[in-house]
Amino acid sequence: MNENVVRTFGQLVARQLPAHPERARRLLSTAYQFVGAQMRYVPPKGMLRARSYLQGVTSPLMAKALGRAGQCACVNVFMPCELLHALDITPMLPEGLSCYLVSTAAERPFIEIAEERGVPESYCSYHKLLLGLAESGVMPAPLCVLNTSLACDANQLTFRRLAQHYQVPRFTVDVPLADSPADLAYVAGQLREMGAFLEQCSGKKLDKGKLRQALVHSAATAEDYRQYLRLRAKRSQREEMSAEMFSMLALHMLLGTPQAARHAALLRQETARLPEKLEGRRILWMHTLPHWQSSMHEILCLSGRCEVVSCDMTFDGLSSAIDPDRPYESMARRLVESGYNGGARRRVERALEMAKALNCHGVIYFCHWGCKQTSGAAQYAKQTLEAAGFPTLVLDGDGCDSGNVNDGQMVTRLQAFLEQLEGQA
Amino acid sequence: MSEIGYTCKYTPVELLRALGGQPVLLNREAEEFTFSEGVTHNHFCCHAKAVLEHCKQGGVRQLVLVNCCDSVRRTYDVLLARGELDFLFLLDLPHHDGPCARERLKAELLRLAAEYGAFTGVPFDPAAFRAAFAPPAPLPAGPYLAVVGARVGAGLLEQLRRQSPLPVEDFTCGGNRAAAPLPEGEDNLEALMDAYAAALLGQIPCLRMDEIAGRQALFNRPGLAGLIYHTVKFCDYYSFEYETLRHETALPILKIESDFTPQPAGQLATRLAAFVERLGLQIQAPAVHTARGQYVAGIDSGSTTTNVVVLDLQGNLKASAIVRTGPKASVGAEKAFAALAGCMLEDMAAVVATGYGRGSIPFATGQVTEITCHARGAHHLNPAARTIVDIGGQDSKVICLDGEGAVTNFVMNDKCAAGTGRFLEMMARTLELSLPDMSQMGLRWQQDLTISSMCTVFAESEVISLIADNHSAQDIVHGLNKAVASKTAALVSRAGGTGPYMMTGGVARNRGVVAALEERLGAPLWVADEPDLSGALGAALFALDSVRAEQ
Numbered sequence: 011m012n013e014n015v016v017r018t019f020g021q022l023v024a025r026q027l028p029a030h031p032e033r034a035r036r037l038l039s040t041a042y043q044f045v046g047a048q049m050r051y052v053p054p055k056g057m058l059r060a061r062s063y064l065q066g067v068t069s070p071l072m073a074k075a076l077g078r079a080g081q082c083a084c085v086n087v088f089m090p091c092e093l094l095h096a097l098d099i100t101p102m103l104p105e106g107l108s109c110y111l112v113s114t115a116a117e118r119p120f121i122e123i124a125e126e127r128g129v130p131e132s133y134c135s136y137h138k139l140l141l142g143l144a145e146s147g148v149m150p151a152p153l154c155v156l157n158t159s160l161a162c163d164a165n166q167l168t169f170r171r172l173a174q175h176y177q178v179p180r181f182t183v184d185v186p187l188a189d190s191p192a193d194l195a196y197v198a199g200q201l202r203e204m205g206a207f208l209e210q211c212s213g214k215k216l217d218k219g220k221l222r223q224a225l226v227h228s229a230a231t232a233e234d235y236r237q238y239l240r241l242r243a244k245r246s247q248r249e250e251m252s253a254e255m256f257s258m259l260a261l262h263m264l265l266g267t268p269q270a271a272r273h274a275a276l277l278r279q280e281t282a283r284l285p286e287k288l289e290g291r292r293i294l295w296m297h298t299l300p301h302w303q304s305s306m307h308e309i310l311c312l313s314g315r316c317e318v319v320s321c322d323m324t325f326d327g328l329s330s331a332i333d334p335d336r337p338y339e340s341m342a343r344r345l346v347e348s349g350y351n352g353g354a355r356r357r358v359e360r361a362l363e364m365a366k367a368l369n370c371h372g373v374i375y376f377c378h379w380g381c382k383q384t385s386g387a388a389q390y391a392k393q394t395l396e397a398a399g400f401p402t403l404v405l406d407g408d409g410c411d412s413g414n415v416n417d418g419q420m421v422t423r424l425q426a427f428l429e430q431l432e433g434q435a
Numbered sequence: 436m437s438e439i440g441y442t443c444k445y446t447p448v449e450l451l452r453a454l455g456g457q458p459v460l461l462n463r464e465a466e467e468f469t470f471s472e473g474v475t476h477n478h479f480c481c482h483a484k485a486v487l488e489h490c491k492q493g494g495v496r497q498l499v500l501v502n503c504c505d506s507v508r509r510t511y512d513v514l515l516a517r518g519e520l521d522f523l524f525l526l527d528l529p530h531h532d533g534p535c536a537r538e539r540l541k542a543e544l545l546r547l548a549a550e551y552g553a554f555t556g557v558p559f560d561p562a563a564f565r566a567a568f569a570p571p572a573p574l575p576a577g578p579y580l581a582v583v584g585a586r587v588g589a590g591l592l593e594q595l596r597r598q599s600p601l602p603v604e605d606f607t608c609g610g611n612r613a614a615a616p617l618p619e620g621e622d623n624l625e626a627l628m629d630a631y632a633a634a635l636l637g638q639i640p641c642l643r644m645d646e647i648a649g650r651q652a653l654f655n656r657p658g659l660a661g662l663i664y665h666t667v668k669f670c671d672y673y674s675f676e677y678e679t680l681r682h683e684t685a686l687p688i689l690k691i692e693s694d695f696t697p698q699p700a701g702q703l704a705t706r707l708a709a710f711v712e713r714l715g716l717q718i719q720a721p722a723v724h725t726a727r728g729q730y731v732a733g734i735d736s737g738s739t740t741t742n743v744v745v746l747d748l749q750g751n752l753k754a755s756a757i758v759r760t761g762p763k764a765s766v767g768a769e770k771a772f773a774a775l776a777g778c779m780l781e782d783m784a785a786v787v788a789t790g791y792g793r794g795s796i797p798f799a800t801g802q803v804t805e806i807t808c809h810a811r812g813a814h815h816l817n818p819a820a821r822t823i824v825d826i827g828g829q830d831s832k833v834i835c836l837d838g839e840g841a842v843t844n845f846v847m848n849d850k851c852a853a854g855t856g857r858f859l860e861m862m863a864r865t866l867e868l869s870l871p872d873m874s875q876m877g878l879r880w881q882q883d884l885t886i887s888s889m890c891t892v893f894a895e896s897e898v899i900s901l902i903a904d905n906h907s908a909q910d911i912v913h914g915l916n917k918a919v920a921s922k923t924a925a926l927v928s929r930a931g932g933t934g935p936y937m938m939t940g941g942v943a944r945n946r947g948v949v950a951a952l953e954e955r956l957g958a959p960l961w962v963a964d965e966p967d968l969s970g971a972l973g974a975a976l977f978a979l980d981s982v983r984a985e986q
């Protein structure tokens with residue numbers, strides 16, 4: 011959508027919000043359905059098929075999340091969703107919805123609603139936005155709320171408040187820091203309990219065969235994505251800034267579906283067809299991307315000077331083995347072995363491996379507003395990565411709230427960083 | 436014995452003691468955060484930053500942290516990477532408290548016992564371990580206040596205790612520890628750690644735990660007369676509980692936020708005094724007067740202006756004045772009296788002082804906080820008003836009243852210029868406008884601009900780029916007014932304010948802001964002719980009370 015149309019649309023939503031939340035909801039839901047259809051039938055020129063295919067899948071899901079009450083389970087990014095897919099319950103991811111909202115420039119009023127209701131200003135703005143969506147009456151009640159304690163405190167706080175707000179049941183998977191067999195068993199046990207919890211909430215019976223099938227899809231997705239990364243290490247591709255965010259959705263919320271598997275397969279096939287050639291500076295991104303910010307998009311995606319090769323959040327837990335015959339252990343392994351679990355050292359080590367494997371020149375460490383687990387490790391990450399030969403930019407910004415951003419300063423820092431990278435042999 | 440620092444009530448201090456350690460609670464404020472922000476980030480829990488500062492200054496050689504929150508985890512990561520401490524351990528506390536979680540915590544306790552035992556060289560002695568359990572200190576028998584919420588720093592707690600007429604108990608992370616002594620049974624390490632894990636998890640849960648229904652017990656203790664709800668800057672956990680609690684509890688509740696630096700005494704003293712006034716603990720007879728004058732005066736000594744109102748003994752307005760305070764509150768007060776036409780200090784039967792400088796006015800016969808005075812003055816001017824929005828030069832506040840004019844709740848903004856008169860002044864300077872011009876201009880806008888930045892510094896750069904984009908000053912001023920309105924509306928909503936609304940303070944003279952706020956609230960704002968005087972008027976009414984009480 012063109013930028014002015016987007017702004018006007020955002021204002022339209024904002025105006026409906028106070029008196030007619032259900033109208034605001036319908037507007038958003040229709041817009042997302044429209045984007046989904048557009049991606050399916052007239053994908054933008056130059057965009058990889060894998061990308062437009064995926065947006066064609068996720069957009070109607072977002073529309074569904076804003077549709078009738080009681081249809082979706084609200085989950086956080088790291089929650090394994092194979093159980094939901096096996097039970098035919100649609101997962102709904104707040105970061106996903108937040109990403110969509112900010113793309114329609116409709117985020118501010120929701121954030122204000124949350125702050126007016128006592129959500130601290132220093133809180134993660136993805137979560138602020140989600141709470142605003144819920145408490146403004148725009149997001150209908152989910153069937154239930156599921157969250158892991160990984161990767162941050164916000165999960166517990168937001169999801170607890172959501173469950174209270176909607177008066178729906180909630181389940182928390184507590185993820186210990188270590189990854190001993192006992193820790194794995196602790197998590198696997200909780201996931202089993204979650205299966206029973208979901209059966210009870212939905213009144214459906216979990217079919218072991220379907221769960222196995224979901225894990226088969228997950229394994230295929232992971233394998234294709236691994237191969238894609240191997241190919242990408244030797245190839246360049248100009249992509250939208252939202253590309254990694256969408257892959258993140260595919261490799262988390264949608265993992266276990268044939269759609270996620272198809273996305274990864276397409277990505278592998280299309281990348282294999284690209285010429286083996288590296289252009290511009292190659293950047294590994296850590297944490298979420300501020301894909302709404304046109305100045306960042308301009309430099310990172312359109313300038314031709316650099317490309318974001320991958321993001322450490324997309325592939326955080328998929329290096330773990332997946333065994334469809336041991337579904338609970340496989341899902342548990344993904345959690346305890348995630349790059350986002352077990353301390354900053356592991357997260358930075360994983361990023362370092364990725365930066366090397368993907369032939370990157372530098373790393374951008376994005377401190378999203380309110381994300382203490384990221385900001386607290388910022389200097390440690392910078393020192394460690396630079397000691398290993400990867401110049402690192404700690405970039406403060408906001409993945410979804412334009413109100414927290416000093417755009418000019420971000421542009422200066424990013425440009426100076428590129429100049430630094432370009433100055434190197 | 437060697438000192439070992441800890442911060443959380445889930446820390447197994449009995450075990451540490453049994454292994455030869457001397458646990459000390461790390462709860463002090465830090466003077467500055469230069470080092471800690473250098474190794475982490477400025478958006479990082481201020482308590483965690485203070486812990487880092489104390490480690491840096493060498494006060495701590497051994498430390499046990501609990502995997503409480505994102506900030507503590509990263510504090511551990513940073514300390515681990517620096518490798519400067521003699522002993523460092525992160526205890527992974529489960530979020531659940533059921534049997535499986537207890538099993539996990541037991542494993543963690545065994546891990547700690549092995550590592551710390553190896554460090555001190557003291558073998559585990561079951562008898563020493565059992566003897567290390569101390570019963571918690573008893574609570575006061577009579578009425579007392581409790582600090583709840585996020586951990587309160589040692590300095591802040593002392594200050595609260597000094598200023599409060601009632602005893603103040605600490606029910607936060609550091610002060611609320613109560614691990615029950617273990618039942619008699621097997622005395623091998625495994626069995627003891629299993630029972631110990633249950634005892635630790637059996638404490639009243641904090642917000643970090645998944646299941647928090649047990650916290651009700653905190654608020655139902657006998658003798659508890661009021662809650663001081665504390666939050667820490669850049670800590671997320673506790674604002675959530677405050678939001679629920681303020682709707683649900685029958686106890687009076689005062690919200691304070693600290694950033695783990697030594698607190699300036701002023702604002703805290705005002706808030707606590709207003710809170711205590713609200714509790715009805717102190718009988719309001721502020722003025723002890725000796726003079727026999729014809730009049731009474733109220734004097735509102737603010738940080739920018741000093742305002743004075745004089746009433747005759749029938750309560751009719753005799754005179755008023757507004758002057759700039761200048762660097763000394765007492766001098767400002769004298770100037771204000773000098774500016775009154777035809778009234779001398781000698782004519783006053785009583786003078787009640789309010790505002791920041793109320794403690795430094797030598798001729799005042801009594802003091803009442805500006806919260807209570809604003810409420811009193813506003814109610815006198817407009818008895819229908821239920822919510823007073825006061826935006827002054829340096830701060831803004833919202834006060835809720837009942838039908839009798841008694842304060843039912845109030846909130847003040849914290850240490851931040853956004854949404855105050857100062858913010859508008861700075862923006863006027865950027866736009867090269869005078870304040871009266873700005874007040875009118877905000878009404879004549881055409882294009883609906885939004886200034887999205889909440890921070891004064893960011894907003895300034897946004898304004899500059901809007902000027903560069905050739906937007907008209909009218910439209911920009913309107914955008915700024917909307918920003919102030921949105922900030923203020925958030926304060927109103929935090930206070931639980933309802934109409935009819937009234938606005939006081941210098942910014943109430945700004946027509947544009949009033950209009951923008953009316954739009955935000957969806958209701959009219961009543962503004963008095965002299966909106967800056969309601970605090971002084973309230974103080975004068977209190978002075979009148981004191982004279983009448985004596986007659």
Ligand code: SF4
Nearest residue numbers: 134161162164378381
């Ligand atoms: S951005 Fe950070 S704080 Fe926000 S949800 Fe993600 S991990 Fe949590």
Ligand code: SF4
Nearest residue numbers: 443444503608641643
């Ligand atoms: S919030 Fe809970 S876990 Fe954290 S320090 Fe306080 S008592 Fe400990």
Ligand code: SF4
Nearest residue numbers: 480482504506667670
């Ligand atoms: S004050 Fe809050 S953020 Fe800070 S250490 Fe305690 S729980 Fe964590």
